[in-house]
Amino acid sequence: MACSCLLIAENTTDVIWLYDPFKSQFTFFSPSIEKLIGYSAAEALNLPLSTFLKPDSMQHVKTALDYMLHEWQGELTNAPHWTAEIDLIHRDGQIVQAEIVTSFVRDEEGQLMVLGVARDITARKQTEIELRLARQQAESANRAKSAFLANVSHELRTPLHAVLGFAQLMSRDDNLTATQHEYLAIINRNSEHLLHLINEVLDLAKIESGRYTYTPNPLDVRRLLADLHALFSPQAEAKQLQLIVTCEEQVPPMIVSDEPRFAIF
Known part of the structure; x- marks a missing residue:
């Protein structure tokens, strides 16, 4: 032994x-x-x-x-x-x-x-130090990215609200033709869509910083699908495609959800 x-x-x-x-x-x-x-x-x-x-x-x-x-x-x-x-x-x-x-x-x-x-364990401890520094750098980069996204989103929303406001004012003009009303409706839909995207970018920043909250509200499923159809139909027609949106009868007319998270365009 x-x-x-x-x-x-x-x-x-x-x-x-x-x-x-x-x-x-x-x-x-x-x-x-x-x-x-x-x-x-x-x-x-x-x-x-x-x-x-x-x-x-x-x-x-x-x-x-x-x-x-x-x-x-x-x-x-x-x-x-x-x-x-x-x-x-x-x-x-x-x-x-x-x-x-x-x-x-x-x-x-x-x-x-x-x-x-x-x-x-010198090599292992050195690796642990490097990993800790890398994690700190990643967290710092995430904070910087979140701040950047928040600032950029704010800068984008300001002119976008102006576009939406003037489009709504123009739509009240009784002298507009049917075609002009259609164009204004397209401007409104796409501006709203862009506003949703900007809000989603802000939500991503909130999620990364742990500040995002889920906000459930009543949601009209068929209205949402109709909005999606109206939003994407012009793009489909421009490519000579036909966009068809259907909804099964068993789908309830109203659900409770956070609409921006439910309707990820």
């Missing part, structure tokens, strides 16, 4: 170590310690902890060990595993972020020891 454990320790990519909590010194490092901090196992055993363990990490580990020794006392081998993330100092001065998992065991002589495994 001892040979098997030694073989595992010598070939694993993670660092396996033993620590004497009463003498405050390491008694074993697997060879992979050299890849982690740049010192061989023999060198690391003879170095003070301050050489490769940052002061705040050293204090963190010491506090945890002292707590476990006091809390569990004679039942330390039944104590739960302790996991932590610490900063190590590589031989070249670079900071290596490592995750350690420890538990209490007894050696062949019955001496209480801390068995630990350390894994280099």
Whole structure:
């Protein structure tokens, strides 16, 4: 069994170590310690902890060990595993972020020891930082986009309301021909359609910022279909197409819905 454990320790990519909590010194490092901090196992055993363990990490580990020794006392081998993330100092001065998992065991002589495994998580932590920055940048871009959409929508609605207003005034002129009334009706329908689109853009901005609210109201389904037919018929006729809109009899005449969301043109 001892040979098997030694073989595992010598070939694993993670660092396996033993620590004497009463003498405050390491008694074993697997060879992979050299890849982690740049010192061989023999060198690391003879170095003070301050050489490769940052002061705040050293204090963190010491506090945890002292707590476990006091809390569990004679039942330390039944104590739960302790996991932590610490900063190590590589031989070249670079900071290596490592995750350690420890538990209490007894050696062949019955001496209480801390068995630990350390894994280099520097790349993972760097990826987490990059992902967090990317998320922050995306959120910032979304806020900027929402502000832009709101401003643009406001600028578009102002002249559009003027178009709608003058079209409605002109439609009251008794001297207009039937053809002119038809053209004005087309202007009104398409202006209303454009206003719906602009409002939908504003709603998208509200949804992204978490401010959108659903507003249910009575909705005449057949009137909605008639408006759709009137809106798109001229475009279909211009392409020599016939637009046919039908409604099944079992469809109720009135429903409750948020009309701008129901009628996505």
